[in-house]
Amino acid sequence: MTRTRTPAVSDWFTGEGDGFRLLGTRCTSCASVFFPREDSHCRNPHCAGGALEEVPLSRTGRIWSYTDSRYRPPSPYVSNPELPWEPYALIAVELQSERIVVLGQTVPGVTVADLTVGMEVEVVPGVLDEDAETTWTTWQWRPTGVTA
Amino acid sequence: MAADGGDGMTADVAVLGVGMHPWGKWGRSFVEYGTAAARAALADAGLDWPDVDSVVGADTVRGGYPGYVAGATFAKALGWQGARVASVYAACASGAQAIATARAQILAGLADVVLVVGADAAPKGFFRPAGGDRPDDPDWLRFRLLGATNPTYFGLYARRRIAVHGDTPEDFALVKVKNAALGALNPYARYRKRVTAEEVAASAVVADPLRLLDICATSDGGAALLLCSLDFARRHGAARPVRIRAVSTVTPRFPNTVLDLPDIATDSAVAVPAPDETFRASIARTAYEEAGIGPEDLSLAEVYDLSTALELQWYEDLGLCGEGEGAKLLREGATAPGGRIPVNTSGGLASFGEAVPAQAIAQVCEVTWQLREVAGDRQVAGARVGITANQGLFGHGSSVVAVR
Structure with missing residues (x-):
């Protein structure tokens, strides 16, 4: 049986492979960018508020900081309690042109030992978890040049 | 009047x-x-x-x-x-x-x-979000999409300090050593044993670079x-x-460019430049201004050491030292009993663990005992002015200045 690939959160990212991008919104009046997307009103307190248009965010950025999760997080994070817990790294990435820091998991196999603050990373599609019918997809960060 | x-x-x-x-x-x-x-x-x-x-x-x-x-x-x-x-x-x-x-x-x-x-x-x-599927709740989303527990945010801040300021895990451990020694003297603390730097270093990593004894428990x-x-x-x-002279309950200013619990991203500074001071620094500044004092007037401070590294951050945010000098201040002994500005004489969250709605009140209890000069073996000699500081997720500043 084939599982349906479904984003774990709606309208936060789009595309496949090299075309994969995080999606934010931008105020057409003041040019502030929002991620997670802001669809109702610009949050810049000095802006009267313009229409918010969807924009793809930069594909690459630099590591602001990183850490990992050595213990199993509680629900609603989904993990199989029957399998040993496999720690994964989390990276906060600074996107230069948007002047924003976005948190994400790393791709599987990358650990904190592989990371340094300031390192360039790129956003790639990944799998958050799977159930009987659905593969829940997400965004992940990967050091640039790593193809594994 | x-x-x-x-x-x-x-x-x-x-x-x-x-x-x-x-x-x-x-x-x-x-x-x-x-x-x-x-x-x-x-x-x-x-x-x-x-x-x-x-x-x-x-x-x-x-x-x-x-x-x-x-x-x-x-x-x-x-x-x-x-x-x-x-x-x-x-x-x-x-x-x-x-x-x-x-x-x-x-x-x-x-x-x-x-x-x-x-x-x-x-x-x-770990603390976890309220139940149900709530994809419009940032607190639910950070757990669902990232498994980002509170300690992972503390880990991010600690790693950032290591990279930017040259702090070391040994510096962080010294915060625990200091606070545990004070908690051992406090009958209301949960943990009343002294802790050595070796014990911190031997405890399990929870969220790199922080170990179990770097992170406060929940109580x-x-x-x-x-x-x-x-x-x-x-x-x-x-x-x-004892008199309360200031209570700061400020919120951040847009754009808030330090990743904050429970958010998945910061505000963007592309259209509006980041403010000159961080949110945490504004919490203390507002309290100082309201009280008409400055950091040089303080006898002691109770700060929210959710992690050891965060205590060092508070030293800087309270203006006890310059940016990046928190570890130096600690190593000089300035924030230990007998130092220029003792911090967390109660033993801090390191000794208490966090009982969320009680904690900012408990900070004021400790400052009150200190200003009354009834803090026993924890007493700061001649304490006249105390400050508390903490930060609640979703953009809540908190700082109280008390005097006697």
């Missing part, structure tokens, strides 16, 4: 009584901890419960409906006596919001005597204050009470 006899300050309220229920994992209801703390504060103040005009409860989200209406829950448990009531929630800053509410009522002349109470009964393990506990007008304090025979 000089309400307190001549120094011109009109915004002070008196701390007539303080009380705490010991922190721990007692397995009982938060109501029990809160009412025990309230009774202790009443006894400390020499007041009876029917003397109280108003009750302000700091809410807990872990006690069901009674937790959301904590003020009324405590009032009922103490015995309905008709006092006005308020319940406030601001995550870790809930206690400070409760103090701010009480102070506003007193200064507005709506109440003479206000009881402030916060208490929590914490679950085992049961309760704390209460009896606040009153200076006139009432004088009539009650308290000639020189």
Whole structure:
């Protein structure tokens, strides 16, 4: 049986492979960018508020900081309690042109030992978890040049 | 108008009584901890419960409906006596919001005597969001999409300090060593054993680079204050009470460019430049300005050491030292007992573990004992001015300045 690939959160990212991008919104009046997307009103307190248009965010950025999760997080994070817990790294990435820091998991196999603050990373599609019918997809960060 | 006899300050309220229920994992209801703390504060103040005009409860989200209406829950448990009531929630800053509410009522002349109470009964393990599928809730999303527990944010901040300021895990461990030694002297602390740097280094990594002994636990506990007008304090025979001179409850300024719990991203600074000071620094500055003091006037500080590394961050945010100099200040012994500005003489969260709505109130209890010079082996000699600082997730600043 084939599982349906479904984003774990709606309208936060789009595309496949090299075309994969995080999606934010931008105020057409003041040019502030929002991620997670802001669809109702610009949050810049000095802006009267313009229409918010969807924009793809930069594909690459630099590591602001990183850490990992050595213990199993509680629900609603989904993990199989029957399998040993496999720690994964989390990276906060600074996107230069948007002047924003976005948190994400790393791709599987990358650990904190592989990371340094300031390192360039790129956003790639990944799998958050799977159930009987659905593969829940997400965004992940990967050091640039790593193809594994 | 000089309400307190001549120094011109009109915004002070008196701390007539303080009380705490010991922190721990007692397995009982938060109501029990809160009412025990309230009774202790009443006894400390020499007041009876029917003397109280108003009750302000700091809410807990872990006690069901009674937790959301904590003020009324405590009032009922103490015995309905008709006092006005308020319940406030601001995550870790809930206690400070409760103090701010009480102070506003007193200064507005709506109440003479206000009881402030916060208490929590914490679950085992990580804090987690409320149940149900709630994809519009950032707190739910960070767990669902990232498994980003509170300690992972502490890990990000700690790694950033290592990269930017050259802090080391050994520096972080020294914070725990200092605070554990103080907690060993505090009968209300949950952890009362001294800890060595070797023990910190041997504890398990939870969120790289932080280890188990770098990160505060979650605890049961309760704390209460009896606040009153200076006139009432004088009539009650308290000639020189500890006085709360400032309560800062500020929010961030757009764009908030430091990744903040429980957010997945910062604000963008592409259209509006980032403010000159961080949110945390603005919390303390606002308190200083309101109190008309500066960091050089402090005798002690109680800061929110959710992690060891965060205590160092607070040194800088409170202006106790320059940016990036927190570890140096610690290593010089300036923040230890006998130092220039002792920090977390209570033992801090390192010794208490976090009982969320009680914690900012407990900070004021410690400052009060210090200013009364009744803190026993923890006493800071000649303490005259104390500050507390904390930050609640979702953008809540909290800082209280007390003087005597």
